[in-house]
Amino acid sequence: MLHIEGLSISIENRKLVSDFSCALSENEVTCLIGPSGCGKTSVLKWLAGILSPTLGATGALTLDDTGITPPHASTTYQPQSDALFPWLTIAQNAALGLEVAGIPTKTARADVLMHFKTFGLAGCENLYPEQISGGMRQRAAFLRTLVQNSRFILLDEPFSALDAVTRLRMQAWLCDQLAHTPRGVLMVTHDLHEATQIADRILVMPAAGGPLAANISVTTPRHARTETAMAQIRTTLKSLLLES
Amino acid sequence: MQSFRHFLPTLVLATALLLAWQIYCTLAQVSPLVLPAPTQVLRALFIERARIGPHALSTIWVATLGFSTSVTFAFAASVALHFSPWLQRGLMPLLVASQTIPLVALAPLMILWFGFGLLPKVLLVILVTFFPILVSLLSGYGQVPQAYLDLLSSMRAGKMAIFRRATLPMARASFFAGLRISATYAIVATIFAEYAGSRQGLGIYILTAKNSFRADLVLAAVVVSAVLTLLLLAVIRLTEKLTSKGPAGGKRHAAH
Ligand SMILES: Nc1ncnc2c1ncn2[C@@H]1O[C@H](COP(=O)(O)OP(=O)(O)OP(=O)(O)O)[C@@H](O)[C@H]1O
Ligand SMILES: Nc1ncnc2c1ncn2[C@@H]1O[C@H](COP(=O)(O)OP(=O)(O)OP(=O)(O)O)[C@@H](O)[C@H]1O
Ligand SMILES: [Mg+2]
Ligand SMILES: [Mg+2]
Numbered sequence: 001m002l003h004i005e006g007l008s009i010s011i012e013n014r015k016l017v018s019d020f021s022c023a024l025s026e027n028e029v030t031c032l033i034g035p036s037g038c039g040k041t042s043v044l045k046w047l048a049g050i051l052s053p054t055l056g057a058t059g060a061l062t063l064d065d066t067g068i069t070p071p072h073a074s075t076t077y078q079p080q081s082d083a084l085f086p087w088l089t090i091a092q093n094a095a096l097g098l099e100v101a102g103i104p105t106k107t108a109r110a111d112v113l114m115h116f117k118t119f120g121l122a123g124c125e126n127l128y129p130e131q132i133s134g135g136m137r138q139r140a141a142f143l144r145t146l147v148q149n150s151r152f153i154l155l156d157e158p159f160s161a162l163d164a165v166t167r168l169r170m171q172a173w174l175c176d177q178l179a180h181t182p183r184g185v186l187m188v189t190h191d192l193h194e195a196t197q198i199a200d201r202i203l204v205m206p207a208a209g210g211p212l213a214a215n216i217s218v219t220t221p222r223h224a225r226t227e228t229a230m231a232q233i234r235t236t237l238k239s240l241l242l243e244s
Numbered sequence: 245m246q247s248f249r250h251f252l253p254t255l256v257l258a259t260a261l262l263l264a265w266q267i268y269c270t271l272a273q274v275s276p277l278v279l280p281a282p283t284q285v286l287r288a289l290f291i292e293r294a295r296i297g298p299h300a301l302s303t304i305w306v307a308t309l310g311f312s313t314s315v316t317f318a319f320a321a322s323v324a325l326h327f328s329p330w331l332q333r334g335l336m337p338l339l340v341a342s343q344t345i346p347l348v349a350l351a352p353l354m355i356l357w358f359g360f361g362l363l364p365k366v367l368l369v370i371l372v373t374f375f376p377i378l379v380s381l382l383s384g385y386g387q388v389p390q391a392y393l394d395l396l397s398s399m400r401a402g403k404m405a406i407f408r409r410a411t412l413p414m415a416r417a418s419f420f421a422g423l424r425i426s427a428t429y430a431i432v433a434t435i436f437a438e439y440a441g442s443r444q445g446l447g448i449y450i451l452t453a454k455n456s457f458r459a460d461l462v463l464a465a466v467v468v469s470a471v472l473t474l475l476l477l478a479v480i481r482l483t484e485k486l487t488s489k490g491p492a493g494g495k496r497h498a499a500h
Contacts, residue, residue, distance in 0.1 A: 045394070048394070048397075048398040049398060050394045050397045071397065071400045076398070076399075077394075079391045079394055081389075083391040083392055085392065085409075085410065085413070087413045087416070087490050088489070096395075096409070100396065100399040100400070100405060101399065101400075127491070128491040130490075130491060131491050
């Protein structure tokens with residue numbers, strides 16, 4: 001379990017996030033939603049250890065009852081833009097996290113290449129990011145994240161740049177990947193439909209700081225998540241977002 | 245074929261310019277002592293080739309030595325300044341000031357201090373070419389998207405790792421742009437240094453030719469200096485292409 005306790009983030013004197021606490025469990029997808037500008041990205045960046053120094057943050061992070069300081073090896077962060085380096089091939093990009101972690105280039109490359117087929121990237125190993133489509137780039141970014149084998153992954157609106165159809169495909173694809181190798185996922189999203197399709201737990205952030213507005217567990221199995229089955233929860237979320 | 249098409253506009257314009265010059269000299273009957281026609285310059289160049297050759301070689305040698313030393317220093321300095329904002333704030337104004345020193349003042353002083361050898365000329369080339377390379381490197385370092393830096397930091401990459409994996413590759417295009425600007429100064433600076441005092445080199449050749457009122461020989465040396473500069477630029481372009489990473493393979497810089 002990864003516990004965030006009493007996280008407060010402030011800009012100069014303005015409180016952006018206050019008293020944010022939650023627990024992320026492995027094998028569970030947690031979606032973080034909230035009105036625009038409420039500090040979702042900031043929470044994620046704090047967890048990834050890359051919050052801008054102009055934002056002051058206090059709070060505790062504990063992994064299985066041990067205090068840790070981000071950035072920590074147990075979390076992998078995936079920025080909102082895919083941030084694939086244009087001067088590296090897809091294979092080199094995918095291996096970046098492993099290489100930075102000190103794994104020899106050859107081992108890292110071999111490790112990454114095994115997964116190209118399951119990630120729908122077969123044949124793209126030696127292409128450069130600008131040569132592949134948006135959906136493929138996103139999968140390459142996921143490959144870079146997932147091969148790092150950390151217990152938790154932090155996703156900031158991973159599908160926001162995709163067209164509607166690719167987006168649906170990629171959501172299903174991510175669920176398959178996670179069913180195959182479960183991770184603890186904290187995913188920021190704006191899309192209620194996406195949240196209700198993917199999440200095991202949905203956290204709703206309030207607009208004005210303060211504790212979570214809601215922490216909803218979604219128990220319906222993924223294959224049973226039809227429009228009608230999820231209508232109720234979507235209405236609840238919508239009203240929560242609108243009132244905050 | 246591709247490159248021929250690329251250079252066609254330049255060829256057409258240059259030919260037109262030379263033709264106009266030739267026609268003007270013929271029609272207006274200008275004295276060759278004042279303005280020799282292109283054909284006369286070419287003839288002078290051909291007749292004098294054995295004398296110009298060694299001078300040109302000497303100039304190439306000094307320019308290359310000065311330029312490569314300059315690139316090395318500029319790179320080392322850029323890394324130091326990148327990692328030390330204090331040093332950058334302190335040194336940049338001084339470096340800018342160094343660029344305002346008139347060469348006509350500096351070149352004779354250099355010769356006074358360091359004699360007629362290699363050193364004063366190499367120093368002069370460094371002084372002229374160092375700054376544009378340094379500035380282009382530093383500006384390239386500043387162009388790394390925040391997302392790349394965030395990504396590497398979240399992977400717990402250290403400062404050096406971030407520099408090597410994101411900052412340096414990102415600065416590549418900007419570095420080569422600075423290199424091209426500096427390269428055009430390198431040959432000119434060398435010739436100027438030789439002009440101020442030297443035993444060998446195109447600069448001293450130009451001085452001698454001027455003193456004996458041989459405008460055609462002066463222009464012949466100018467042609468050689470232009471060719472040398474173009475050669476240097478071609479070498480840089482080739483290096484850039486050969487070391488280029490990415491699908492563009494030079495396409496991204498085709499605008500230059
Ligand atoms: N580096 C920074 N310096 C100053 N203010 C910042 C900085 N980063 C974020 N902010 C401010 O913090 C607020 C919240 O930003 P954040 O990106 O965390 O929101 P968000 O919930 O992710 O919004 P969105 O849903 O639109 O992505 C914004 O109002 C923004 O102006
Ligand atoms: N510059 C390029 N060089 C080589 N192949 C390319 C290039 N650009 C695109 N492709 C190939 O063309 C195919 C389609 O790319 P395109 O970006 O047009 O798809 P798309 O329909 O926009 O996809 P998406 O919805 O994922 O954005 C991809 O398979 C990609 O590999
Ligand atoms: Mg955001
Ligand atoms: Mg597209």
